[in-house]
Amino acid sequence: xTGVTQSPTHLIKTRGQQVTLRCSSQSGHxxxxxxxxxxGQGPQFIFQYYREEENGRGNFPPRFSGLQFPNYSSELNVNxxxxxxxxxxxxxxxxxxxxxxxxxxxxxxxxxxL
Amino acid sequence: xxxxxxxxxxxVREGDSSVINCTYTDSSSTYLYWYKQEPGAGLQLLTxxxxxxxxxxxxxxxxxxxKKDKHLSLRIADTQTxxxxxxxxxxxxxxxxxxxxxxxxxxxxx
Numbered sequence: 001x002t003g004v005t006q007s008p009t010h011l012i013k014t015r016g017q018q019v020t021l022r023c024s025s026q027s028g029h030x031x032x033x034x035x036x037x038x039x040g041q042g043p044q045f046i047f048q049y050y051r052e053e054e055n056g057r058g059n060f061p062p063r064f065s066g067l068q069f070p071n072y073s074s075e076l077n078v079n080x081x082x083x084x085x086x087x088x089x090x091x092x093x094x095x096x097x098x099x100x101x102x103x104x105x106x107x108x109x110x111x112x113x114l
Numbered sequence: 115x116x117x118x119x120x121x122x123x124x125x126v127r128e129g130d131s132s133v134i135n136c137t138y139t140d141s142s143s144t145y146l147y148w149y150k151q152e153p154g155a156g157l158q159l160l161t162x163x164x165x166x167x168x169x170x171x172x173x174x175x176x177x178x179x180x181k182k183d184k185h186l187s188l189r190i191a192d193t194q195t196x197x198x199x200x201x202x203x204x205x206x207x208x209x210x211x212x213x214x215x216x217x218x219x220x221x222x223x224x
Contacts, residue, residue, distance in 0.1 A: 045207070090157065107154075
């Protein structure tokens with residue numbers, strides 16, 4: 001059983017550019033959540049995808065968008081990058097049930113916006 | 115709105131007990147969690163507690179929950195240098211999403 005993987009590991013972009021981050025969920029999981037972790041802060045929920053549909057969204061602007069594919073892998077897209085978008089982006093996968101769903105986190109993608 | 119607060123830093127000696135504290139505001143949270151993050155790594159779930167429990171013990175870890183005061187604590191017995199990391203308290207916010215505190219950096223000295 002493979003864990004959650006994310007790519008790339010590190011990325012440097014300039015203000016105004018667009019970026020796509022990728023996440024492969026753990027085998028058997030149908031839900032992917034994305035979090036942004038700024039330096040010295042806790043992770044903040046961006047959005048969640050369940051069976052290819054957005055299933056909840058945090059307080060992030062529309063330039064943060066996502067996709068989930070039939071194999072439950074996911075992408076996070078950020079348009080018009082701003083300096084404050086520099087952060088560690090974490091993906092977590094889980095099996096959505098009616099009881100406690102343990103989320104398994106990937107190692108993250110470190111995005112630097114110059 | 116929901117907010118989770120933690121003390122930022124804790125320093126202990128190897129072999130001592132560590133206690134990390136957290137307060138939360140969403141009384142409807144069903145589960146409360148403790149995660150560990152080591153440098154350059156993602157988050158690792160350490161333990162969780164169901165909201166109708168007062169205490170949960172898991173080997174060296176003890177979680178205490180005071181629902182009246184919305185206070186959660188994590189006690190690590192016989193703390194080791196390998197326990198040095200950032201510890202996050204988190205509450206579920208519905209739809210399997212989590213609200214995290216800012217994290218407590220635990221430094222264990224030999």
